[in-house]
Amino acid sequence: MSVQKACSSMIGVFDSGVGGLSVLREIVSQWPRQDVVYFADSAHVPYGSRQQKQIREFATEITAFLQSRGAAIVVVACNTASAVALHTLRRRFDLPIVGMEPAVKPAAEQTTSQHIGVIATPATFQGELFARLVERFAHDTVIHTQACPGLVEQVEDGLTEDPRTEALLRSYLEPMLAQGVDSLVLGCTHYPFLRPTLERIVGPGVLIVDPAPAVARQTGRVLANVGGLRYEGVGRVTYYTSGEPALFQTQRDRLVDIPGPVRAVRWKGNRLALAPSGTRSSLDVTPSQSASE
Numbered sequence: 001m002s003v004q005k006a007c008s009s010m011i012g013v014f015d016s017g018v019g020g021l022s023v024l025r026e027i028v029s030q031w032p033r034q035d036v037v038y039f040a041d042s043a044h045v046p047y048g049s050r051q052q053k054q055i056r057e058f059a060t061e062i063t064a065f066l067q068s069r070g071a072a073i074v075v076v077a078c079n080t081a082s083a084v085a086l087h088t089l090r091r092r093f094d095l096p097i098v099g100m101e102p103a104v105k106p107a108a109e110q111t112t113s114q115h116i117g118v119i120a121t122p123a124t125f126q127g128e129l130f131a132r133l134v135e136r137f138a139h140d141t142v143i144h145t146q147a148c149p150g151l152v153e154q155v156e157d158g159l160t161e162d163p164r165t166e167a168l169l170r171s172y173l174e175p176m177l178a179q180g181v182d183s184l185v186l187g188c189t190h191y192p193f194l195r196p197t198l199e200r201i202v203g204p205g206v207l208i209v210d211p212a213p214a215v216a217r218q219t220g221r222v223l224a225n226v227g228g229l230r231y232e233g234v235g236r237v238t239y240y241t242s243g244e245p246a247l248f249q250t251q252r253d254r255l256v257d258i259p260g261p262v263r264a265v266r267w268k269g270n271r272l273a274l275a276p277s278g279t280r281s282s283l284d285v286t287p288s289q290s291a292s293e
Helices: 021-030 053-066 079-092 103-109 122-127 129-136 151-156 161-176 191-202 212-225 245-255
Strands: 011-015 034-041 074-077 096-100 115-119 141-147 183-186 207-209 236-240 262-268 271-274
Touching: 011 021, 021 034, 021 191, 021 212, 021 245, 034 053, 034 271, 053 079, 053 122, 074 212, 074 236, 079 096, 079 122, 079 129, 096 212, 103 115, 103 129, 103 183, 103 207, 115 122, 115 161, 122 129, 122 141, 141 161, 141 245, 151 161, 151 191, 161 191, 183 191, 191 207, 212 262, 236 245, 245 262
Parallel strands: 011 034, 011 074, 034 236, 074 096, 115 141, 115 183, 183 207, 236 262
Antiparallel strands: 262 271
């Protein structure tokens, strides 16, 4: 994919679906003057159970698409994609790439029981990134890991307060609580949207650690280093989805109050292309063009 020259102030953000909106929320809060383009690969959600090669292919094409839209920096707002594809993206692209990583370091610094819980997708735990984090920052701490199949789908379906979601969370968390964890690391960007239910289950004695605020701060620092921070005006957010725009807009509005046009993108093999203007699958779509233009 050939790319256009990046705009100096735009931030690109992507996730397999709506989970990355938890990161977008922090970016917009901390850097309200920046333009942001968000990509939800809803056609392929969830990433957590997919093959690593496939995740790398998705992440590479999406990053190129965001750069073609003018992004000067790309935030991989997906723990699974970061664990699997971050090093590949940094080798392939001549622009800053900010990734997600489970917040093991701050949790290890604050634990008093020396027992930390981490919930994430299976692919996040299988990546080298997680193993290095534990080795560097938590070698004197017991890490209790729990893959959580089904939670991403519950968030995507808007069932954050559903009894079935709470039952799933209890089945994943109660064994950790029985082991004395006093910090719980959210290793998937979908999970912050479950925070009220998480707090009910773990109680006030367990610190819930969400890396999104730190990732947003790092995004601003990196953008400042390349001269991309804006100090005037109000930023705009544009959304793209490989799923159905109307559904994504409903999901977005349920989770965050960050308006912006939603535009349809379609996978054609391993390539991305904007959907034609005026089709039923598009909302406020720009004129039809390929992402490779």
